[in-house]
Amino acid sequence: MSARTEIEGSRARQSRATREAIVEAATRLMHLRGYQNTALDEVLRASGVGKGNFYYHFRSKEDLGYAILDRIVARFVERTLDPCFSEPGQPRLGQIRCFLDRVLEAQRERNCVGGCAMGxxxxxxxxxxxxxxARLASVFEAWRGRLMTALREAQARGEVSADCDAEPVAHFLVAALEGAILLTKVTKDIGVMEQCVRELKRYLALYEAGR
Amino acid sequence: MSARTEIEGSRARQSRATREAIVEAATRLMHLRGYQNTALDEVLRASGVGKGNFYYHFRSKEDLGYAILDRIVARFVERTLDPCFSEPGQPRLGQIRCFLDRVLEAQRERNCVGGCAMGxxxxxxxxxxxxxxARLASVFEAWRGRLMTALREAQARGEVSADCDAEPVAHFLVAALEGAILLTKVTKDIGVMEQCVRELKRYLALYEAGR
DNA sequence: TCATCTGTACCAACCAGTCGGTACACAACC
DNA sequence: GGTTGTGTACCGACTGGTTGGTACAGATGA
Structure with a gap:
């Protein structure tokens, strides 16, 4: 019954590709210039799609905004969050440290340009x-949730001491990362990010079991 | 020689007041809506100043942007930074903690609206x-510098252990605060800010002399 | 009188969104 | 198997409104 599993006609395939091209171009442009300061015409020029076609696929610019947000979140989960937290055997604190490093490396690869799209x-x-x-708040909540469960599992496994309150710690990890990315973006100095991640790991070690 | 100390004619006084009204309105609006998405007309309407008058006082919108940035920084230094770090007798770590609390209270007073204007x-x-x-980078550098000297003085006074490297720690403090403010702005929950400041203090205690 | 201010009318460029119309894959029918 | 009908996908010109910025006449006080 699902349209996705049906044999897709060339028309439907092309249509999906068009929508994809719009979202792709818009994501790239809006990451750099912001949502409000990215003109629809720029997105259209970058994706090679006409005005009428755009308004066939999207109700409004706002609609496009939600679409790129979905895409940004999906990419973050799939490229940064999942690779660190998917293997169940791994020590949880190691997973969190791996995650911090991955965020750092992402900024290095981008040459400190763009910062965090969600931020x-x-x-x-x-x-x-x-x-x-509201949508962004729920995104950050989900991100923090992932860290919280990792921390609680770490406690259950005896990696993290019992006096660690997972919620504020997870909040703090997200906040510190967002701030570090912002500072890196404005200074254009990856060294800032490196220093911040190093200090963040030192903070994390506070809660390591057995002092 | 300075024009500021001369007896000011009513004309010059009025002119300065006009400029002041523009910067004041622009600062308020741009803090909420951002620089690019605040129309000049809005600023003019809010300050009750005409177009021609505006372009007498400012060369361009960009010029106004630098003016509000100066004002934002001056206000931050005078209302948040200076009150904490001005008294030379105080313990330095206490000054830093006082500063963290002050940033937290500023967000509470704003009802989590607006976030950090510089951020x-x-x-x-x-x-x-x-x-x-470039201008913003130098602002953040000055802010971090203030924290760095406080940390170094704290070391000299024996409040902070010698293994504390002031630069990365100061970077981290700024980053964590910026991130916490951002997270508070998006969640509209002052509790997030409270938790982050608490964790930040716990981090800071890591470097307290005598364990 | 003359430089300093200020309000108003105006401009071209740009914005999101609309509209009339076209191209074509695909199914239905004969 | 060709013709016809239909909805999906698409185009680019256009609209009303907004943008940053300019021109200029008039007011004001030294």
Whole structure:
């Protein structure tokens, strides 16, 4: 019954590719320029899609905004979060440290350009657009949730001491990373990020079981 | 020689007041909506100043941008940084803790609205406008510098252990605060900020002399 | 009178979104 | 198997409104 499993006609395939091209171009542009300061025409030019076609696939620019947010989150989960936390046998603290390193490496690869797409959107839209704010809040909550479960599992496994309250620690990890990325973006110095991650690991070690 | 100390004519006084009104309104609006998404007309309407008058006082919108940035920084130094670090007798670690609390209280007073004006501008403009980026980078450097000297003085006074490297620690403090403010802005929950500040203090205690 | 201010009318460029119309895959029918 | 009908996918010109910025006449006080 699912359309996805049916044999897809060339028309439907092309249609999906068009939508994909729009979202791809918009994600790239809006990551750098922000949502409000990226003109639809730029996205259209970059993706080679006409105006009418765009409004066939999306109801509005806002609609596109939610689409790129979904894409950003999906990519973050798949490329940064999942690779660290998927293997169940691994020690949890090691997974968290691996995650910190992965975020650092992502900034290095980007040459300190762009910063965190989710953080940028949060900064730009939280006080301007309630819909985006709510969506972004749930994204950060999910991210923090992933860290919280890792921390609680670490406690259950005896890696982390019992006096570690997972919620504030997870909040702090997310906040520190976001701030470090922002500072790296404005200084254009990966060394800042390296120092911050090093200090963040030192903080984390505070809760390591057996002092 | 300084014009500021001369007896000011009513005309010059009015002119300065006009400029002041523009910067004041622009600062308030751009703190919430961002630089690029705040229209000049809005600023003019809010300050009750005409277009021609505006372009008498400012060369361009960009010029206004630098002016509000100066104002934001001056206000931050005078209202948040200076009150904590001005008294030379105080213990340095206490000054830093007082500063963290002050940042937290500022967010509470704002009802988690607006976030950090400098952080917002950094997020919005760092990859779009090199002039602003450079200016913002120097602002964050000055902020970090203030924390660094406090930390070094703390070491000299024996409050902080010798193995504390002031630069990365200061970087981390700034980053963690910026991230915490951002997370608070998007969640609209001051509890997030409280938790982050608490964890940040726990981190800071790592370097307290005598364990 | 003359430089300093200020309001208003205006401009071209740009914005998100609309509209009339076209191309074509695909199915239905004869 | 060709013709016809239909909805999906698409195009680019256009619209009303907004943008940063300019021109300029008039007001004001030294």
């Amino acid at each position: 940028n959107l949060a900064s730009e839209l939280s006080d301007v657009h309630e819909g985006f704010r | 917002n501008l950094a997020s919005e403009l760092s990859d779009v406008h090199e002039g602003f980026r």
